[in-house]
Amino acid sequence: MALRTGFPKGFLWGGATAASQVEGGWNEGGKGLDTADCRPAASHLTTEQRREPAFKEMTSEKIAAAIQCPDAGEYPFRRGSDGYHRWEEDLDLYAEMGLKVYRMSVSWARIFPNGDDVEPNQEGIDYYRRVLEGCRARGMKVFLTMLHYSIPINLVEKYGGWKNRELIDLYLRYARVLFENYGDLVDYWLPFNEMNAGRFLPFNGTALIRDREEHFDQSVYQGLHHQFLASALAVKLGHRLIPGSQIGCMIARFCHYVGSCRPEDQLQMLRDEQYTNWFYTDVMVRGIYPEYMERYFDLKNIEVKMQPGDQQILQKGTADFISFSYYFTQISTVDTAWEKTDGNLVTGSKNPYLTASEWGWQYDPMGLRITLNQLWDRYRKPLFVAENGLGATDVLEPDGTVHDAYRIAYLRHHVEAMREAIIDGVNLLGYTWWGVIDLVSNATMQMSKRYGFIYVDADDGGNGTFDRFKKDSFYWYQKCIATNGEDLGE
Ligand code: BG6
Numbered sequence: 001m002a003l004r005t006g007f008p009k010g011f012l013w014g015g016a017t018a019a020s021q022v023e024g025g026w027n028e029g030g031k032g033l034d035t036a037d038c039r040p041a042a043s044h045l046t047t048e049q050r051r052e053p054a055f056k057e058m059t060s061e062k063i064a065a066a067i068q069c070p071d072a073g074e075y076p077f078r079r080g081s082d083g084y085h086r087w088e089e090d091l092d093l094y095a096e097m098g099l100k101v102y103r104m105s106v107s108w109a110r111i112f113p114n115g116d117d118v119e120p121n122q123e124g125i126d127y128y129r130r131v132l133e134g135c136r137a138r139g140m141k142v143f144l145t146m147l148h149y150s151i152p153i154n155l156v157e158k159y160g161g162w163k164n165r166e167l168i169d170l171y172l173r174y175a176r177v178l179f180e181n182y183g184d185l186v187d188y189w190l191p192f193n194e195m196n197a198g199r200f201l202p203f204n205g206t207a208l209i210r211d212r213e214e215h216f217d218q219s220v221y222q223g224l225h226h227q228f229l230a231s232a233l234a235v236k237l238g239h240r241l242i243p244g245s246q247i248g249c250m251i252a253r254f255c256h257y258v259g260s261c262r263p264e265d266q267l268q269m270l271r272d273e274q275y276t277n278w279f280y281t282d283v284m285v286r287g288i289y290p291e292y293m294e295r296y297f298d299l300k301n302i303e304v305k306m307q308p309g310d311q312q313i314l315q316k317g318t319a320d321f322i323s324f325s326y327y328f329t330q331i332s333t334v335d336t337a338w339e340k341t342d343g344n345l346v347t348g349s350k351n352p353y354l355t356a357s358e359w360g361w362q363y364d365p366m367g368l369r370i371t372l373n374q375l376w377d378r379y380r381k382p383l384f385v386a387e388n389g390l391g392a393t394d395v396l397e398p399d400g401t402v403h404d405a406y407r408i409a410y411l412r413h414h415v416e417a418m419r420e421a422i423i424d425g426v427n428l429l430g431y432t433w434w435g436v437i438d439l440v441s442n443a444t445m446q447m448s449k450r451y452g453f454i455y456v457d458a459d460d461g462g463n464g465t466f467d468r469f470k471k472d473s474f475y476w477y478q479k480c481i482a483t484n485g486e487d488l489g490e
Contacts, residue, residue: 015436
């Protein structure tokens with residue numbers, strides 16, 4: 001067996017966005033109001049305030065105010081980056097960068113404005129068909145996220161979110177429309193973004209409102225169970241409607257390092273890995289509920305209600321590939337006094353050997369190599385880095401340039417880490433940088449937390465032209481792609 005030397009031919013270099021964060025156009029084209037449209041701006045809050053459950057969770061009061069609000073006002077996702085109107089210009093820029101694949105999502109509320117409509121909204125179907133054809137015309141493959149968090153608000157108000165089993169059928173009605181209309185235009189399908197988000201950001205993931213639940217954790221895991229079933233049934237349906245289709249799964253991967261050689265810390269790390277990562281991929285890839293969760297459910301007084309046949313559904317709908325988001329690593333320890341720092345979806349214990357972004361996310365390319373090895377060892381399924389990126393404050397210079405050397409350094413080191421993992425033997429299909437263009441941050445709802453290779457001239461309050469500008473990183477990634485990851489120089 002010959003040692004691999006680097007990125008294989010055909011490696012899928014790409015970029016990612018999500019409908020709710022990039023599109024805007026919240027009330028156009030027949031779209032219904034969705035959960036993201038109801039999340040109010042929070043850029044005035046401090047880091048400490050943002051860690052509070054009161055900020056992270058949705059309340060009935062906030063929802064009522066949002067439903068009443070007739071304009072984009074204080075709701076940043078209603079504006080996004082104006083991608084709904086500028087999609088052609090954006091696809092041209094992605095193609096100029098040389099992207100081989102574009103990971104995008106469809107807004108459920110554009111296809112079924114209320115989620116439970118009998119007929120889909122043709123204007124929404126046509127809109128995405130144009131975008132997908134635009135990708136094809138520019139030579140880009142498509143990695144389509146069928147559900148990236150936001151769902152029609154009616155599904156929250158009328159059904160109570162994902163804890164209601166009826167959402168499975170409503171989701172499948174939506175999934176069928178996507179498979180039937182876009183089967184010829186999509187290369188990789190993803191039924192759900194970050195399945196474990198339902199646990200860490202319950203309004204986004206499982207569409208739950210804290211003050212409406214008696215036993216919140218019970219509702220979270222019931223909702224997750226319904227999402228697992230919906231995902232498995234979507235895999236089955238997609239395979240039937242589009243023979244040979246590739247349908248994957250995704251989690252937000254939380255990579256842990258043990259805080260000390262104390263056995264208690266080691267056990268804590270095992271538990272952290274099981275509860276935050278392995279549970280989700282074990283269900284979606286192995287098709288089983290792992291035994292270690294029985295003990296967890298018992299501890300938390302949770303009883304996931306299953307119907308006869310559920311186990312078989314999970315077994316028959318396992319994912320063809322595993323994708324994940326990777327942003328940071330954290331420490332596992334039983335020491336409650338350990339210094340904390342923020343990370344994607346969670347606040348974790350800080351690693352003194354690492355530096356962090358302005359938002360506290362610990363920068364750790366080697367953790368990506370470790371993660372890729374761990375996932376490959378456990379499942380031996382093709383892997384896809386669906387998200388990785390650096391949120392930073394960028395400065396648009398008067399001449400329209402943006403000098404983001406920090407982003408280039410971050411990207412270079414993560415590309416090197418992927419190359420090492422490939423040489424380690426990992427089967428990696430591709431890499432889609434998050435957010436290829438500046439968009440509204442999911443956790444903090446800020447435009448000023450910028451990820452893109454393309455700058456969008458808009459601030460947190462939605463002021464600005466929304467015009468696009470290429471950052472230095474745009475040209476760096478362009479060269480990286482053109483040389484298939486060989487030229488990682490300046
Ligand atoms: C991922 C989400 O968890 O992290 C994205 O899938 C999100 O939607 C990304 O944008 C980065 O997080 P944030 O909060 O900085 O936008």
